[in-house]
Amino acid sequence: MTDNYNFVPAAPHTGTTPARDFILKATDIKKSFGGVHALKGASMTMRRGEITALIGDNGAGKSTMVRCLSGIHRPDSGTIWLDGDDVTFETPNAARERGIETVHQNLALVEDLSVWQNFFLGREKTHGLGPFRTLDRKLMKSTAGDLLKNLAVNVPPVTSKVRRLSGGQRQAVAIARAAGWGSKIVIMDEPTAALGVQETARVEGVINTLRDSGVAVLLISHNFDQVMRLSDHVWVMRAGTAVAERRTLETDGDELVSLITGAKAA
Amino acid sequence: MTDNYNFVPAAPHTGTTPARDFILKATDIKKSFGGVHALKGASMTMRRGEITALIGDNGAGKSTMVRCLSGIHRPDSGTIWLDGDDVTFETPNAARERGIETVHQNLALVEDLSVWQNFFLGREKTHGLGPFRTLDRKLMKSTAGDLLKNLAVNVPPVTSKVRRLSGGQRQAVAIARAAGWGSKIVIMDEPTAALGVQETARVEGVINTLRDSGVAVLLISHNFDQVMRLSDHVWVMRAGTAVAERRTLETDGDELVSLITGAKAA
Amino acid sequence: GCAGGSSDGSGDSASSSKVAAVIKGLDNPFFQAMESGINETAETDGVDVTVQAAADIGDTTGQADKLTTLAGQDFGCFVVNPISGTNLVQALSQVATAGKTIVNIDSPIDADAAKTANLEIATYIGTDNEAAGGKAGDFVLEQVEAGSEVAIIGGIAGDVTSGARVDGFKAAVGSDLDIIQESAADWKREVALTTATDIIAANPNVKAFFAANDDMGLGIVKAVENAGLTGQITVVSVDGNQDALESVEAGGLSATVAQYPFAIGQLGVQACEVAAAGGTLPAEIESPTALVTEAEAADAIAAFPQPFAPFENPLEDELAK
Amino acid sequence: MTTTEQARPSRLKAITAETKQLSFWAENAAPIGLVVLVIVFSILSPTFLTLGNIKAMLVAAAILVILAIGQAFVITTGGIDLSISATMTFGAIGFGLAFSNGAGFWLSALIAIVAAMLIGLINGLLIAKGKVTDFIATLGTLSVATGLALIVSNGKPISVNSPELLTLTSGSLGIFGYPIILAAIIAVGAWFFMFRTRFGLHVQAVGGNEESAVANGISATKIRMAVYLISAALAGVAALLLVARVGAAEPAINTQYLLNSIAAVVLGGVSLTGGKAKIVGPVIGALLLTALTNGLTLLGVSQFYQPLAVGLVVVLAALLTRFQKK
């Protein structure tokens, strides 16, 4: 029964046919929930080694897009290309095995579990063999502790339950978790929305570090200063479609606002 | 049995002994949760007709302070003065009857209820008499709809369940609810954290309107630009106490950051 | 020689010859035997019969609902074994109004309630449970010295049948024995086993157990066995189910008061036949009961489910007409 | 906000219709199940749809309908009342004792309801004030009420011969017996309280999100007290019908009623997590369960097959609710 819960994650797939310079390409993604068409044929790209920002009004479909990219939702139609391969993620694990890590807007933490348990949730380290494989608690605790220390200001003890953490501490746990897996793409859905000054600075530092180490980052944010400060490229979503893209250096806040509101056509 | 649920809110109490110009004064508030001392003797004030900002790092105790002011938590010790009266709110209703409205960080919406039901939750309008008093659904729906229209960009229908709203729409509902009651003090705990550009602008507009109409606003925010833009006075919290206060005009972002982090003593 | 009596229509035009039987819960072998008695008799006699039972022995309203459901159909005779004295009275008043025959088996319908509701009960067939408990009490009195400690294990607390059996037992032993404890074991073997184990532990001098049904009796036997006291503690129960008889033969259970549910069921159907044929029914028919001890066990098993002792069936004559 | 495609109305319509259909089936699992049962049984048994049988069925359903309504209030707050049938038993014994001691019908009825509400009060105090888990608190009072009923009645049924009770159980308006009329009045009242008063709204709010409800000034304590009292009071009313039906107040517990009252509520589309109120659903759920036993009895299905049949119907109806909208 437990065999299913002991697999070793497959080695990250390394594509050999880069579609130009795009590490990720999503084309014509549609996704409805009952009568609500959250995505109505949205397309976007992410370039290797860049920070791509995704902005748009509340309800524009940003989080839904993210959930499609990370395997939580299956798009109704449309294709996701990763490293030139047509990948259709059936499960969050499939996406993670292909090297896509996500910090969800709701953080995807289990409140009743401890910090280290959340950290390794779904890919726990074990020792021993077969059904007698036990959790390698020591290793997981120390790893989680180390990775957290880089990020949080008030580092919570790794054995404390997430329920006891403040909003900012939770966000730090979720981000450290996503950043700690040596993946190709890290998606962050409003990672600093609930954070204080110091934490925000740290997270921005982490995002920059990730980029510098060659990871492509997709950043969803309502904070224009942040977007202008961090990103290389910006995608703008409106009402379920991606309506425009800009190189960050070639645009400014005002243009972005008018693109978001639709005051300016793409 | 239902008698308890049909009371008419008491007319807002109008104090006649303004303690200098402070509409609200909290002195030496302490509050612990088990072993966690969230507030360790925090004191702060709000002035009549001003926007007071409350800033501080994650876990500094801002939300706990807010919950004490709005009657959700009872402080372990300390006093809250409203209009010069010693008020000790036993219940959220007591606070609301004294004219303190709050937009909580978690919004305090019931997902399974509709927008208008949430709007009037706890102080529904009724018609009829005694046990046969029925909800005045028409009146509540139209009032809720009108108040929402001023705020939200994508106004959700008042009859739709909150569960179906996006994060931004929910925030709009919560804010419209707090702002719509003609109260003396409105407390907003990170009201724009999840909002898009347009919504943020609207909320800031609402905050200014409130101030202009003589309402004192307590604004908790991590966004310095916003604090500098809106507030008249800033309180800084660190580790459970209010460590400093500044007139907004006499300070700047850098000083606030150093006060928050403790780099600069108050 | 009892076939055919029913088909040639007595003067009663409203009645069909179909028989409906509503008995207690079938989660107990006692009532299963009763059902077999009804079904097999009906089959040999060529009577159309429908048997319904309550969900369990406490399902008073469920039983009433089932009877009400059947009452609306074209049955000419109703055989009922009510869970309590009154629970079927409401439903039966409907039957009585329609002028159909009511045969009461096993547990009696409360006489006052029947009078109030204008019920005319054609006949009552059964031993009352008090008498059965009494027989068990008499047996225990013979087996143990006067003044010995005895314990009683009843069915679900508050159950009517259990109450009657226990009351009968108590009346029979009177003050000659010391009743140390009365417990409820929900009619269940496993619960009785646990309870009896505890009682033996607390009262090492207990000399006899009375159980309100065989299943619990067998549980007590097991407890006695576990305590290594087989033969030293008398265990008596009521019902006369097959596995109880076998246990008596094997020296486990000391005795069981056999109530012959099969015979009760059989008599119920036969009473309907007699009534349909226009015959006269005695107001009360005593169905056979017998105390089965080790001596009679073999005979009883051989005759099962019929009574092993010769039995005067008062309906045979009427049926033969 | 709903980003519906205005551009392609025809396709949209088709999709909407489909969605409607699916959720239509799911939202209405209980009525649909009831209709299917009625069709099946009336084909298989000519008696099923006779006036007499319908009348019998409705009378038989009354107790369960009333209990299901009480249970629905509790479940809407996210709680559960496991003591409901034991409370009914206790109320019945209260009636029996009062009546046999010479209190008239009305006084005895009042005593029954008060006795039942006593259990409800204990539930309310334990759960609302004592913060004990609903499940375990009512499991405890289930035992307590059973014990009390046994003790005060000395374990013996108390025969009740009251003309008022006789009228209650046998009177009727057309095919509607007084019991089902009483149940219907209670259902209408319950619907009104749940959906048209502040109290009902607060019940839903507490069930939906207690923290938010409290933050909005609703006293979750009061609401919880109230729903357990309502549930108990309705159990007391059901006790009257029970005594009327069996002609005696009996101290035996009716476990069947407990499980069926919960099943009726859930079949009626109320989520056990609370927050979503329904009254008509549970009523139909209760009718469904009653019709099921009635039909099986009519068809002469053996007692052994009846639990199986009931189980299968419950599971099938529940499978339908899978497609309910969230």
Place this chain on the structure above:
Amino acid sequence: MTTTEQARPSRLKAITAETKQLSFWAENAAPIGLVVLVIVFSILSPTFLTLGNIKAMLVAAAILVILAIGQAFVITTGGIDLSISATMTFGAIGFGLAFSNGAGFWLSALIAIVAAMLIGLINGLLIAKGKVTDFIATLGTLSVATGLALIVSNGKPISVNSPELLTLTSGSLGIFGYPIILAAIIAVGAWFFMFRTRFGLHVQAVGGNEESAVANGISATKIRMAVYLISAALAGVAALLLVARVGAAEPAINTQYLLNSIAAVVLGGVSLTGGKAKIVGPVIGALLLTALTNGLTLLGVSQFYQPLAVGLVVVLAALLTRFQKK
């Protein structure tokens, strides 16, 4: 982050100690209740603490302990298994039929467990794949399993005379009969699975927050399937003990075991909302409930007062859990 006052250590210590004490009592409601019961009963009855009685108690507790462990897995995922005792009955009948048809002990035991797991499989499919509410699904299979047990056994108990079963029920190591040893082994195994393997962690994660668990790549479907299978398999094992204990496989429904298994888990400090796993707690809860009936019987408490006493103890123990930390 914990803003503990380092400045005033003495006062802090006092507060911490107090807090510790309060939550200590609450977290350990079941063991404390057990200890209190043991003290009270051993004062009132000289027999209570005799070796023979302890042994009898432990043997009697074994079935409930095993069921409570199974129930604990299900409840940790936020579900509930109402069919657990019916499943046990069905397993017992499976054993009885196989054995009386000449299958040896081991084969029959296997058949019992497989039969029980069949019900678990249905539960799992309904709940995990069919998205049916746990409560209603297992209420349905409760009926189904009961019906099946009645049908295949023809409603009759099946006597079983197996030397292996005799050993199982009467063998012992010191005062520990084989049944309680079996239960203890299962408890240790369950603890290990729950707290030391990925599977157990995933069970807790799904119970704590299904959405988050799924977002982290855990298959909630598989986990839910697994816990219902575990619960059913343990019910199958309990069935063996049941048959061994009474020497027969009976189709009777054991509602008491169902309610007690849930009560044991909740008394053991497991929240019905899921996410918080405990194994030792439920085991002690089961011992508590068994000791309670044992003591009351030893004291010769009237049958009428026993439900009352059980109810009061359950309520009191539950009141203690009020002070549990969240």
